[in-house]
Amino acid sequence: MGRRPLRSFFLSDGVRRPVGALLDGKVMTRRRHVTTIEPQLKRILAAALLCSALPAGAADLEAGRAKAEAVCQTCHGMNGRGIAAMVANIGGQQKQYLVKQLSDYRSGRRQHEQMSIIAAMLTEQDIDNVTDWYSRIVATFEIPQ
Numbered sequence: 034m035g036r037r038p039l040r041s042f043f044l045s046d047g048v049r050r051p052v053g054a055l056l057d058g059k060v061m062t063r064r065r066h067v068t069t070i071e072p073q074l075k076r077i078l079a080a081a082l083l084c085s086a087l088p089a090g091a092a093d094l095e096a097g098r099a100k101a102e103a104v105c106q107t108c109h110g111m112n113g114r115g116i117a118a119m120v121a122n123i124g125g126q127q128k129q130y131l132v133k134q135l136s137d138y139r140s141g142r143r144q145h146e147q148m149s150i151i152a153a154m155l156t157e158q159d160i161d162n163v164t165d166w167y168s169r170i171v172a173t174f175e176i177p178q
């Protein structure tokens with residue numbers, strides 16, 4: 034190949050546009066060539082731009098829901114509300130906080146007879162997924178009247 038990556042192009046009106054404008058799908062001229070952007074190419078370009086915007090190994094919310102259903106809900110419920118006095122409320126908690134606690138249980142830095150065992154069964158991806166589920170729950174707070 035050896036060609037420089039396409040940064041900008043000219044539309045048929047002669048105006049230089051950034052490559053993102055390719056998604057307009059209009060007829061364009063680049064140097065002296067005239068190209069029509071096919072819908073298929075448009076989709077590929079859109080997907081490529083979208084992928085480059087997402088962090089690698091993004092959390093999977095559906096997998097998080099499944100893990101919560103299979104393991105966590107017995108004690109934390111699907112909404113993250115602890116079912117007993119000594120079970121933490123985790124619904125609507127900051128993701129970063131939840132990830133830290135689960136990682137600490139897993140490493141032994143934080144210990145609890147139940148959570149240490151449960152966290153040891155989770156992979157890093159499980160933690161990413163299940164904390165996505167619980168942190169995305171919308172919880173509201175009201176001060177005492």
Ligand code: HEC
Pocket residue numbers: 100101104105106107108109119120121122123131134135144145147148151155163164
């Ligand atoms: C058998 C009951 C039980 C199950 C099942 C369970 N937990 Fe827990 N969880 C607890 C209890 C009890 C605590 C409070 C532990 C403590 O005091 O350190 C806790 C604490 C936590 C904390 C720390 C909360 C905080 O505010 O520091 C997180 C995060 C957590 N659980 C996530 C999970 C996730 C995710 C799952 C499913 C993969 C899960 N738990 C499954 C009982 C359970």
